Amino acid sequence: QKEVEQDPGPLSVPEGAIVSLNCTYSNSAFQYFMWYRQYSRKGPELLMYTYSSGNKEDGRFTAQVDKSSKYISLFIRDSQPSDSATYLCAKRGMDSSYKLIFGSGTRLLVRP
Amino acid sequence: SAVISQKPSRDICQRGTSLTIQCQVDSQVTMMFWYRQQPGQSLTLIATANQGSEATYESGFVIDKFPISRPNLTFSTLTVSNMSPEDSSIYLCSVAWELGIGGWDGYTFGSGTRLTVV
Numbered sequence: 001q002k003e004v005e006q007d008p009g010p011l012s013v014p015e016g017a018i019v020s021l022n023c024t025y026s027n028s029a030f031q032y033f034m035w036y037r038q039y040s041r042k043g044p045e046l047l048m049y050t051y052s053s054g055n056k057e058d059g060r061f062t063a064q065v066d067k068s069s070k071y072i073s074l075f076i077r078d079s080q081p082s083d084s085a086t087y088l089c090a091k092r093g094m095d096s097s098y099k100l101i102f103g104s105g106t107r108l109l110v111r112p
Numbered sequence: 113s114a115v116i117s118q119k120p121s122r123d124i125c126q127r128g129t130s131l132t133i134q135c136q137v138d139s140q141v142t143m144m145f146w147y148r149q150q151p152g153q154s155l156t157l158i159a160t161a162n163q164g165s166e167a168t169y170e171s172g173f174v175i176d177k178f179p180i181s182r183p184n185l186t187f188s189t190l191t192v193s194n195m196s197p198e199d200s201s202i203y204l205c206s207v208a209w210e211l212g213i214g215g216w217d218g219y220t221f222g223s224g225t226r227l228t229v230v
Contacts (some may be wrong), residue, residue: 006154034219043116043204043221044155088154098143098208099170100219102154 003027006089006103014111019076023089023103035063035074036088044088079110114139114207118222125195125229132191133225135205140185143208150201161188195229202226
């Protein structure tokens with residue numbers, strides 16, 4: 001079983017829709033979680049990070065962590081065509097390697 | 113956060129040859145990493161580039177195939193040696209930086225090197 005599982009999609013939604021992207025993780029030795037957005041032919045860019053359970057909001061984006069069920073989510077409100085990209089969840093443990101473990105990524109298409 | 117310049121952005125190489133990828137950061141960073149992203153796949157860590165010492169490789173990656181140099185805190189290279197078509201992939205440099213909360217909290221990626229081996 002992979003440490004971070006993510007539905008690869010693709011996920012296609014109309015402009016203005018609320019998007020829900022999800023990951024599950026299997027190893028409890030975590031420190032915090034991140035969401036990255038990757039446009040085609042670009043490197044991943046950090047969208048959000050969170051340390052604890054509950055919600056963290058930043059503009060149209062909300063990151064949610066449920067440690068009891070080992071579930072992390074990213075919600076995008078009022079989705080725009082410019083949100084079309086691949087979204088990667090990642091987690092990092094508190095060991096000395098600072099290694100990130102990524103999910104496989106979910107490809108999102110927001111239709112005008 | 114740091115700004116990363118990675119080059120070349122893409123290359124097409126003959127099998128059996130080697131390619132060296134450069135990663136330049138606009139500020140001194142302690143932690144630098146090299147990742148591979150195969151077509152349609154997620155990112156896999158190849159190694160941590162250590163300044164002044166040998167890189168730390170992940171399982172499945174060896175120094176003879178992916179030698180890494182890190183002469184200072186702003187620069188690193190990754191060489192893909194004796195290439196085969198299976199090495200066709202995107203190679204990304206990444207650095208870790210502090211978000212102010214404590215520890216290495218943010219990770220910035222370069223735009224990647226798209227390698228095709230024919």
